[in-house]
Amino acid sequence: MHAQVPDGYDPRAFEPFAVTVDLAVFTLRDDRLHVLLVRRGEEPHRGRWALPGGFVLPRESADTAARRELAEETGLSAGTAAHLHLEQLRTYSEPDRDPRMRVVSVAYAALGPDLPEPRGGGDAADARWLPYGTQGALAFDHDAILADAHDRVGAKLEYTCLATAFCPPEFTLGELRRVYEAVWGVALDRPNFRRKVLSAQGFVRPAQGPPRLTGGRGKPAALYRAGGATALHPPLLRPERRETTT
Amino acid sequence: MHAQVPDGYDPRAFEPFAVTVDLAVFTLRDDRLHVLLVRRGEEPHRGRWALPGGFVLPRESADTAARRELAEETGLSAGTAAHLHLEQLRTYSEPDRDPRMRVVSVAYAALGPDLPEPRGGGDAADARWLPYGTQGALAFDHDAILADAHDRVGAKLEYTCLATAFCPPEFTLGELRRVYEAVWGVALDRPNFRRKVLSAQGFVRPAQGPPRLTGGRGKPAALYRAGGATALHPPLLRPERRETTT
DNA sequence: TCAAAAGTGTTCGGTTTACACCCATGG
DNA sequence: CCATGGGTGTAAACCGAACACTTTTGA
Numbered sequence: 001m002h003a004q005v006p007d008g009y010d011p012r013a014f015e016p017f018a019v020t021v022d023l024a025v026f027t028l029r030d031d032r033l034h035v036l037l038v039r040r041g042e043e044p045h046r047g048r049w050a051l052p053g054g055f056v057l058p059r060e061s062a063d064t065a066a067r068r069e070l071a072e073e074t075g076l077s078a079g080t081a082a083h084l085h086l087e088q089l090r091t092y093s094e095p096d097r098d099p100r101m102r103v104v105s106v107a108y109a110a111l112g113p114d115l116p117e118p119r120g121g122g123d124a125a126d127a128r129w130l131p132y133g134t135q136g137a138l139a140f141d142h143d144a145i146l147a148d149a150h151d152r153v154g155a156k157l158e159y160t161c162l163a164t165a166f167c168p169p170e171f172t173l174g175e176l177r178r179v180y181e182a183v184w185g186v187a188l189d190r191p192n193f194r195r196k197v198l199s200a201q202g203f204v205r206p207a208q209g210p211p212r213l214t215g216g217r218g219k220p221a222a223l224y225r226a227g228g229a230t231a232l233h234p235p236l237l238r239p240e241r242r243e244t245t246t
Numbered sequence: 247m248h249a250q251v252p253d254g255y256d257p258r259a260f261e262p263f264a265v266t267v268d269l270a271v272f273t274l275r276d277d278r279l280h281v282l283l284v285r286r287g288e289e290p291h292r293g294r295w296a297l298p299g300g301f302v303l304p305r306e307s308a309d310t311a312a313r314r315e316l317a318e319e320t321g322l323s324a325g326t327a328a329h330l331h332l333e334q335l336r337t338y339s340e341p342d343r344d345p346r347m348r349v350v351s352v353a354y355a356a357l358g359p360d361l362p363e364p365r366g367g368g369d370a371a372d373a374r375w376l377p378y379g380t381q382g383a384l385a386f387d388h389d390a391i392l393a394d395a396h397d398r399v400g401a402k403l404e405y406t407c408l409a410t411a412f413c414p415p416e417f418t419l420g421e422l423r424r425v426y427e428a429v430w431g432v433a434l435d436r437p438n439f440r441r442k443v444l445s446a447q448g449f450v451r452p453a454q455g456p457p458r459l460t461g462g463r464g465k466p467a468a469l470y471r472a473g474g475a476t477a478l479h480p481p482l483l484r485p486e487r488r489e490t491t492t
Numbered sequence: 493t494c495a496a497a498a499g500t501g502t503t504c505g506g507t508t509t510a511c512a513c514c515c516a517t518g519g
Numbered sequence: 520c521c522a523t524g525g526g527t528g529t530a531a532a533c534c535g536a537a538c539a540c541t542t543t544t545g546a
Contacts, residue, residue, distance in 0.1 A: 017350075056339065056350075091308060091336075174497070190499090194500095218543075219497055220544070221497080462523080463519075463523045465526075466516070466517070467524080467525055
């Protein structure tokens, strides 16, 4: 681009772009994947659910804007929100995606452990956790963004240590397994899951305290913390749909 | 975002954003990975190499702009350029990434078979294919973009059929293997590579013509075409660096 | 004493790896 | 006739899915 910037290029010469961030925030509530949505209070799409988000301010990066919006929309303290996993998805730039003006939106996926019900972070419209799949048609192109985010998260569970981002600082292997099961929508073999997780170096590390805890009934489970690794070797592959040709 | 758009929001109220695309265009020239770069003719970074790119026009999407710039910068016909693989990488939006103004850039990775030397696609500065790794320090944040693009392409070779995008319509398995070797910088076992590729359904399909061809010396190789698949099952994993702990 | 969840062991079968070996062609 | 690259075969090592079994808790 920069190579052929017209020398006297004036960015105000034609209608400017607005740049926003849109957030697909996922969490696990009682073993179901939930997504954070806000109800639109204005036209267009008044009354429809939409992804939270907002404008990128003149002196901040999209990453910074996304982190700021994440804190505002979840109603969490900035310190807590700073710990949530946040990653850029892709940018949506169809000219007519917003009928009011030219808006280019950088989409993000965020995820965290069971988060509290969002308390009005300044905006009037209500914000809620909805079980993923029950949200119906969203405003603008947010259906596509949300689907892309879900695909991305599901794929990254396979070959990264992302799953720990859904868990509290200390967690059991059962909780970790339920992350995979909720996002993928499949049941995993418990013994094999345990072995795979423990053999992948850097994925989890035992919590050093006298680690025991109960999740209701059953034998108390050992507690673990996230290991330092980000990549998962070997990967934890999603069980493949049974092919008819096999 | 849209939920809390101020009702009377005027996008001209503060300094607008410019939105651009930057392209990391890869090709294979005599078994080496090359990148398309343009020499900057103006400040800042006059004389430095940079990624090709340009502004997103008021009525086009970033994808459209990237495709248009790809055709212009490579000097290929629009028809030919339309066949190149193009995919969005991510968006770079640090406030000071361009000292002249606020520029948000959507980065793309593009790749194609051995392409001709770029003929001046309208811009004065020269454009060239440089062997990847020999390009030195690029202008702006283009070092980071190029590195991200290379990482992405290398990773996608593992679990997608992307490698065929580096090949002409009909290609031999040796040519396909050299794509992997050039991008990954490793040598692959020829017999095992062949079996993996042929057993992955939809990756390649035999060219029906009486397929024979010579690549110089040696036995003529059968010709293949890209199969319809985009995902690669099972994946073709990069040989892992030998760990000291093994 | 039973249900539920954690944790361990074992078997079986397919896949991957590291080779050896033959084939066809140009110099 | 040799070097070069294409193509086939194979045995050992490895890995993963499936499932039996024990342990420890709450009800």
